[in-house]
Amino acid sequence: MVREVPDKVSTDGLEERFDERWSAEGTYAFDRSATREQVYSIDTPPPTVSGSLHVGHVFSYTHTDTVARFWRMRGKEVFYPMGWDDNGLPTERRVQNYFGVRCDPSLPYVEGFEPPHQGTDGKNVKPADQVPVSRRNFIELCERLTTDDERQFEALWRRLGLSVDWAQNYQTIDATSRAASQRAFLRNLARGEAYQAEAPGLWDVTFQTAVAQAELEAREYPGFYHRVAFHRPDGSPLHIETTRPELIPAVVALIAHPDDERYQDLFGTTVTSPLFGVEVPVLAHPAAAMDKGAGIAMCCTFGDLTDVQWWRELQLATRSVIQRDGRLSRETPAWIADGPGEDLYTQELAGKTAFSARTAVVDALRASGDLDGEPVKTQRMTNFYEKGDKPLEIVTSRQWYIRNGGRDWSERNLKAELLARGKELDFHPDFMRVRYENWVNGLNGDWLISRQRFFGVAVPLWYPLDDAGEVDHDHPIVPSEAELPIDPTSQAPAGYDEAQRGQPGGFVGDADVMDTWATSSLSPLIVSGWERDPDLFDRVYPMDLRPQGQDIIRTWLFSTVVRSHLEKDVLPWKHAAISGWILDPDRKKMSKSKGNVVTPMDLLVEHGADAVRYWAAAARLGTDAAFEVGQMKIGRRLAIKVLNASKFALTFGVDPETGTGEIVLDPARVTVDLDRAMLAGLATVVEQATEAFEAYDHTRALEVTETYFWTFCDDYLELVKDRAYAGAAGAELADETVSARTALALALDVMLRLLAPFLPFATEEVWSWWRTGSVHRAAWPSAEPLRSAAGDADPAQLAGAGHALAALRKIKSEAKVSMRTPVLEATMAVPATLLAGVRGALDDVKGAGRVTGPLELVEATEGQGNTDVQGGIVVTASELGEPPARKPKA
């Protein structure tokens, strides 16, 4: 059974060697003949390939991999795919620069298009020099570029040892994903869950696209409070404070809190705006903050989300001036034309950015005497698109929405249903559920999915044009599911000809794409073969596990629950495992902008995959972890220890002549109490580790296993060393020797399997010395055989014997002599509870402690010894022999 134990062991090169072997042997290949009960399926987060992987990825993906490996060994057929998120802005920008192109959806597709550049050495191509291409061409270029990124990502994951089945690969932009995304949307549409609306929404003026609530980020933004006078009918001033005076032309009401005594007599009256003389009502609404500024606010269409709320709830007029490009409308609005502010608007404001319009308005206010005092500097929270750097504006536009419980719906109470789903889902750790609930409860609108971008999944619709060439949005032309995926900007709908595009009586395609989350929210459906491979679908869906970061609970986790709930009326997975952040040593979140990011590949090359995995696995789910190289070094040490201890334990079974031998893993051969005590302790470890993994507490599983493994190395191995060595080559072995050797092998066999999820490379290396197949397909150990082998042995005996050995070591350490120094005789005081155990293992203790003469055991008296040290065992008298002669230096 022992085939080959190398003379010199090493962790070097294991990653490449076993990655190859695992691929060749299909170790992690999903066997799709398994039934749903036999499968453990994982909805792996698809990393954004245009970004770069960082240690945070390594961290959280390792967590998932330990779980995957556990369940695989547990006998589950693990469905563990990997996806790539290619969608979205980062890829678009890279493609523009790399190939020197820009997307123009109005252009026709060009077959065999070749871009002007192939990489521009990091230099950006000026927008004016970029060659415009159709969306289809643009997407093809995106795909070309991301293919390369994916190769690098895969190499990293393989090096880390993720037990992914690489045959189950997908991209969020591939044809399968596009079809699934469009199909899901069309079904939402058919069921009334998707709708379009002309409504005020968040808008990024830089990227010129709508933005969803989930993509918001509130940031501190500097500004000024301007105290501005409105005018009552009698001409007296009513002051408000605003940070956005340029929106005075868009004012539709002044609003104060209904309980605010200062404004009671004004409610229901009207005032006129400064400069423009527009008459607006003074109204009451509880969202007005009494203690903020003057307590009365200017409501414009639209300055912020509160304005939208007021506008909607108080049914105010719409007077928009900010356009999609972030500038004030070039035409003078009707409500200003012919008024006192017409000239100001046409000459100073039309077409200006919000920023320069503000200056102009403030100058005018100052001139008219409507500015009270000077503007006061302020910092306030302002909404930004998470990828943008200018404050979001709110503009009215026609967009598509998917219902997510954020807005009331007459058909059903979606919000309550989704909250119920949240309760149904097992969050690990459990408190992460609160984030989900907070988010769902705080939603204030449905999910806006239209994006005015290019590299994404197209909204799969066309709209007819009437005879006058006007678009009829109310009657979209819907493709059949069989046609999907489609690109409505380059394909004509059935029954039309491409020549009718944009012609009266013809059609136009919806130019928008869907939010990337609209596709990635379908990842469980996509990987499971929804409507594409019903056989696979039934075997893996709904899935078992969604691992992900805590930052995207509101986006990815929530939106996935929404889609699955709407489409399948089921939770997409049973468990959600949420990983924490990686913090740098200063307790700051690691991020690229801070320049403290370490390249994962360098880390793996330097320390070894097992070492890096150890560091990651030592952190619990949901808990932030420090980036600690020290922890990786400990992991490396553990991996090396596994190799060395295994080599040692297995060598006993190897014939020194032939270099081969046999170890029989027969528990019946373990007859010595100490050996059985060790197995008894191990049985408990197996139980604890199993329980921990089942509860998604991989850290505890590692901890109990690791601790016992070190006890095994430091104490047990030393204690049985002499006994295991005994017996001349070829001679009949004594039962005690067989017992030790068998126990060593049994323990090793179990511990390798317990450690395999954490240290897949080192454990596989050892496994290859003496077992067949992969340790990663070996059965997860169970406690029962160990227990029956242990019989009535007391696991405390190993601890007791270990403490006795340590007490002997201590006298040598204090005498500053080598551990090889013989003890001629000694008396040892042992607490009553340990006495029988130590006595039972006396020969092993004496052997390991090099006690050559009598070792007398006496029961420790009250107060003797400290149970914290050597379990209270104290050597009360001893005589040391001569230290062995130092070996001459070689």
Place this chain on the structure above:
RNA sequence: GGGCCUGUAGCUCAGCUGGUCAGAGCGCCACGCUUACACCGUGGAUGUCGGGGGUUCGAGUCCCUCCGGGCCCA
């Protein structure tokens, strides 16, 4: 302003439902080249468990409050 998490040895962290829980590893100090391992081994020192109240026979462990960190939502 509301919510969640967090503050235990120099460092990174365990300590579940209150009663050997004051722990581990690293680091540190001392010693030891012992044929599994010097990428090692052995032994040792280290803390009013963030502060202050309270509940209890008894509190890192429960309650209140304050302080410090992190995140989410207004």
